[in-house]
Amino acid sequence: MKRILWGGAGLxxxxxxxxxxxxxxxxxxxxxxxxxxxxxxxxxxxxxxATGALWQPLGATVWRMFAGWLAACAVxxxxxxxxxxxxxxxxxxxxxxxxxxxxxxxxxxxxxILVLGxxxxxxxxxxxxxxxxxxxxxxxxxxxxxxxRLVEVSRLMNxxxxxxxxxxxxxxxxxxxxxxxxxxxxxxxxxxxxxxxLSSQPGIGYLMLVAARxxxxxxxxxxxIVLGALGFAANYGIQRLEDHLLRWRAG
Amino acid sequence: xxAIFPALVLLLWETLSRAxxxxxxxxxxxxxxxxxxxxxxxxxTLLTQTLETFGAAFQAVLIASILxxxxxxxxxxxxxxxxxxxxxxxxxxxxxxxxxxxxxxxxFGFSREMSAAVAAFACFWPILIVTTASVRGVDPRLLExxxxxxxxxxxxxxxxxxxAALPGILVGVRVAAGIAIVxxxxxxxxxxxxxxxxxxxxxxxxxxxxxxxxxxxxxxIVGWLVNWGLxxxx
Amino acid sequence: xxxxxxxxxxxxxxxxxxxxxxxxxxxxxxxxxxPSGCGKTTLLRVLAGLTAPTSGQVRFHGQTIAIVFQDYGRxxxxxRTVSGNVALALEARGIPGAExxxxxxxxxxxxxxxxxxxxxxxxxSGGMQQRLQIARCLAQEPQVLLMDEPFGSxxxxxxxxxxxxxxxxxxxxxxxxxxxxxxxxxxxYLGDRVIALAANPGRIAEIVDIELARPRSQLATREDPRFLxxxxxxxxxxxx
Numbered sequence: 038m039k040r041i042l043w044g045g046a047g048l049x050x051x052x053x054x055x056x057x058x059x060x061x062x063x064x065x066x067x068x069x070x071x072x073x074x075x076x077x078x079x080x081x082x083x084x085x086x087a088t089g090a091l092w093q094p095l096g097a098t099v100w101r102m103f104a105g106w107l108a109a110c111a112v113x114x115x116x117x118x119x120x121x122x123x124x125x126x127x128x129x130x131x132x133x134x135x136x137x138x139x140x141x142x143x144x145x146x147x148x149x150i151l152v153l154g155x156x157x158x159x160x161x162x163x164x165x166x167x168x169x170x171x172x173x174x175x176x177x178x179x180x181x182x183x184x185x186r187l188v189e190v191s192r193l194m195n196x197x198x199x200x201x202x203x204x205x206x207x208x209x210x211x212x213x214x215x216x217x218x219x220x221x222x223x224x225x226x227x228x229x230x231x232x233x234x235l236s237s238q239p240g241i242g243y244l245m246l247v248a249a250r251x252x253x254x255x256x257x258x259x260x261x262i263v264l265g266a267l268g269f270a271a272n273y274g275i276q277r278l279e280d281h282l283l284r285w286r287a288g
Numbered sequence: 289x290x291a292i293f294p295a296l297v298l299l300l301w302e303t304l305s306r307a308x309x310x311x312x313x314x315x316x317x318x319x320x321x322x323x324x325x326x327x328x329x330x331x332x333t334l335l336t337q338t339l340e341t342f343g344a345a346f347q348a349v350l351i352a353s354i355l356x357x358x359x360x361x362x363x364x365x366x367x368x369x370x371x372x373x374x375x376x377x378x379x380x381x382x383x384x385x386x387x388x389x390x391x392x393x394x395x396f397g398f399s400r401e402m403s404a405a406v407a408a409f410a411c412f413w414p415i416l417i418v419t420t421a422s423v424r425g426v427d428p429r430l431l432e433x434x435x436x437x438x439x440x441x442x443x444x445x446x447x448x449x450x451x452a453a454l455p456g457i458l459v460g461v462r463v464a465a466g467i468a469i470v471x472x473x474x475x476x477x478x479x480x481x482x483x484x485x486x487x488x489x490x491x492x493x494x495x496x497x498x499x500x501x502x503x504x505x506x507x508x509i510v511g512w513l514v515n516w517g518l519x520x521x522x
Numbered sequence: 523x524x525x526x527x528x529x530x531x532x533x534x535x536x537x538x539x540x541x542x543x544x545x546x547x548x549x550x551x552x553x554x555x556x557p558s559g560c561g562k563t564t565l566l567r568v569l570a571g572l573t574a575p576t577s578g579q580v581r582f583h584g585q586t587i588a589i590v591f592q593d594y595g596r597x598x599x600x601x602r603t604v605s606g607n608v609a610l611a612l613e614a615r616g617i618p619g620a621e622x623x624x625x626x627x628x629x630x631x632x633x634x635x636x637x638x639x640x641x642x643x644x645x646x647s648g649g650m651q652q653r654l655q656i657a658r659c660l661a662q663e664p665q666v667l668l669m670d671e672p673f674g675s676x677x678x679x680x681x682x683x684x685x686x687x688x689x690x691x692x693x694x695x696x697x698x699x700x701x702x703x704x705x706x707x708x709x710x711y712l713g714d715r716v717i718a719l720a721a722n723p724g725r726i727a728e729i730v731d732i733e734l735a736r737p738r739s740q741l742a743t744r745e746d747p748r749f750l751x752x753x754x755x756x757x758x759x760x761x762x
Contacts, residue, residue: 046368047375054376071395132290139466139515140508143474144485147492147500152314186596189572193589194614194662204610208601223384227474230386234478235489242386249390257390261383268382285601285642 071254078258085259095263098229098240101157102271105164106218106225113169113221114214117176118202127177134173142167142224143231150236160232167228168221175217179210215279222271230264241267316497325502333487334506341476341483344400345468348407352468353461356412360419361445364453365431370420377416385410385471389478400482407471411464418463422456423449462518469514473507484510523548523698524569524666529578531564537723538564542578544717544726546666546700551692553713554702557760561724562702566670569700584665592671594652598643604630604654605639611661625661633657633687649680653687660691667692669701673708682740685712689738706760710752711738718759727759 055075062074073081085091120126145163153159183206191201233242241260248256298318304310305317328334363370388406396402426449434444450457476485484507491499524546531539538561546552554562567573569580570589588611591597599607608626617625630636633653643651652672659667669688673681689712692699703709709716713732720727730752734743743749 043371044375046372050372051376051379068395071391128289129293133293136294136508136512139470139511141470141473141477141511143477144488144504144507146477147488148314148497148504151492151497151500152311184596186591186593187599190597192572193570193587194611196614200613204613205599208599211601227384227386230384231474231478234386234389245387245390246393249393252394254391254394257394261387261391264387265379265383268384269379272382283601285644287644 069254070252073255073258077255078262081255082259082262085263091263094239094241094244095267097157097238098233098242099267101160101164101232101240102225102229102267105161105229106168106222108161108165109168109172109221109225110218112165113172113217114176114207117173117214118180118206118210120173121177121180121206122198122202127181131174131177134170134177138170138174142228143235146232146235155236155238157238160229160236160238163232164225164228167224171217171220171224172214173217175213175215176210179213180206182213183209211282215275215283219272219275219279222275223268226264226268226271314497316501320498321501321505324496324498325505328487328499328502328506334484334503337482337484337487338506338510340400341403341469341472341485344403344476344483345407345465345472347400347404348411348468348472349461349465351404351408352411352415352464355408356415356460356464357419357450357457360416360457361423361449361453363416364420364423364426365441365445365449367424370424377413381413383409386474386478389475392475393479398479402479403472403475403483406475407468410471411468414463414467415457415460418460419453419457422453422460425456426452465518466515469511523550523583524700525579525581525583526569527579527581529565529568529580530576531561531568531573532576539568539575539724542724542726544729546698548698549696551689551699551701551712551714553709553716554700554719555704555706555709555716555756555760556719556724556727557721558704560719560721562704562719563670565719565724566668566700566702569666570668582666586662586664587666587668588659588662588664589668589670590652590655590659590672592674594648594655594672594675595643597655598651598658600643603640603642604635604646607643607654608658608661611658614662629657629661632691649676649684652676652684656684656688656691660695660697664697666698666700669699671703672701674703681708686740688712689736693736704760706753706756707744710734710749710756711740711743716752716756718756720759728756730756 058072059074059076062069062072062077082091120130142163145166149159149163149166153162180202187205187209191205196204229240230242232238233240234246237243237246241263245257245260248254248260301310301315302318305315310317325334363373385406388409389402392402392405396405430448430452431444434448439447472483473485476483477489478485480486480489484503488500488503488507491497491503526542526544529539529542530537542565554565556562564573566589568575569582570587572589599610602610605623605626608629609622612622612625627636627639630639633656635650635653635657638646638650643654646654656672672688673684676684685708688699688701691697701709701712710732716730716732718727718730719725732752734746734748
């Protein structure tokens, strides 16, 4: 009951802020060229939906984001499991991964364009490159930290290394892997949009950049709303997946 | 030990490039971009660009800190406000910082302020959230003392709550600093006002693959150094 | 079934076990007692093959050894259900998945876990988790079942319940059991034979055959005069 009340209060505050925005825009406190009111922004968004103009660019952005992110998950988990199993591999490779982690993924864009040209494949590659490091490092951490007692149980039951990895290490590593995946999905969205803006590939990012050059501020805000919603949905999706797969945790 | 793998990669890269397997236009090769790196460092271009990037990042962290700590302190002290604000925060936080580039371009044009504004948005959220949590975690006894002494709310925040919450807040600022660099470089790459991202895009457009790769390596080094430095500040 | 000959175990220069020799016959329930630190857990781990002895031999005339750990929480797979945990042992034996349900459920019922088949370990009480570990070990169909102070972290009532359950299962399934405990009365209550270990270094102090009738009962057996005699006889080995 309390939660509904607070939800209501939250909604109330949000609406209040929207109202303040509208009033400021109407009163021309904010330069109308830059800041349309919420009414114009949402109207533009509705127009996009109604005319179907939204779906193609949105589809392109979503596809690139997820293709890159999923590729990064597959590579990150598989590679992470392999690296975790050998202390030599870890000493050789983990420092390089740690070095590459703080590299802004978008910095890879100009070299990638030089090599792969302006294409979808290029964007997906850059997204994957940016996403893989947190997942890889999370997987290495997770695969290494199997409860020692369970390592003994696995030994006593004579399981092969594959069975041990699949039945013991992978489920045990999931919390760390999910932590990496959550960070990565945010990176995926950012890098996708940045790539679209830089390479002028059709997508929400490009749409917004074009709108900026044409001073169409309502379009810009509609785009911001769409991307915010996309970010929220992606995060929510991962959270639900995590809650389901990790439902065995205490509580 | 850690250098073995990168060394092998560089060796392979050089060999494949010379063998013609990797195209020279796209991939360049270590023996080309290494001198380009040295030259760009020597004639000051890389350093100027780095300072530009750092300047924008610093502005961003400053703005985000002032706003984030102020609002975070208020939300941390007044639980009802925090709960009411939750929806708004959850709605605004997922907006990717790059989504604000077109808007920032419109308002600030091609300038350092443009990158700083975008990065400030990205940095604001971690600082806000960490400050709220840290202030909320301050021993209530301490705040009661303030009320007993007749302090105004402002004084309580300034003299008691913030200093007590400082360790936590600094963690948030550290995270934000890392984010600021990344977002600033990203913004520069997309819109290239100045700075390292600008340098790289210019090089790409000028068909100088060596400089592109050299700048990338430099960005990597800088990024790693910043990260390492921030961890050390603990 | 199990032969231990001149077993020596030393870790980093300190002797933990010295010159241990004993045998465990098929279907026997042997209890190892001793003061804490006498090396009983180490001995069990050597028997299981988890720790290597410094010298001496362990000859095991069977294929599978299962060990029930004291810290049951850490020995269970938290991400698998109760049935899933037991099924793990079946997977180890290469039993096809189609047969799992038919084998897991009766075993769970034997240990009073039948109603909890789809729960996760973290939703179970301590006693139930230990029962689950025992169920999984039994599903391995081991020739020898090792138990390392399995009831140490449980309350007195649960402990007594589980003692009787283990005694019953061992009898019904004709299992060979090596049971380690620091609780002398538990050892006498459960064992066909009690091996008392002295500490520093661990060595055999005395071996006593327990001739108390089975099935045993918590009230009657513990008041039996012979029970008390055994207790008197072995008590001195528990002092340091």
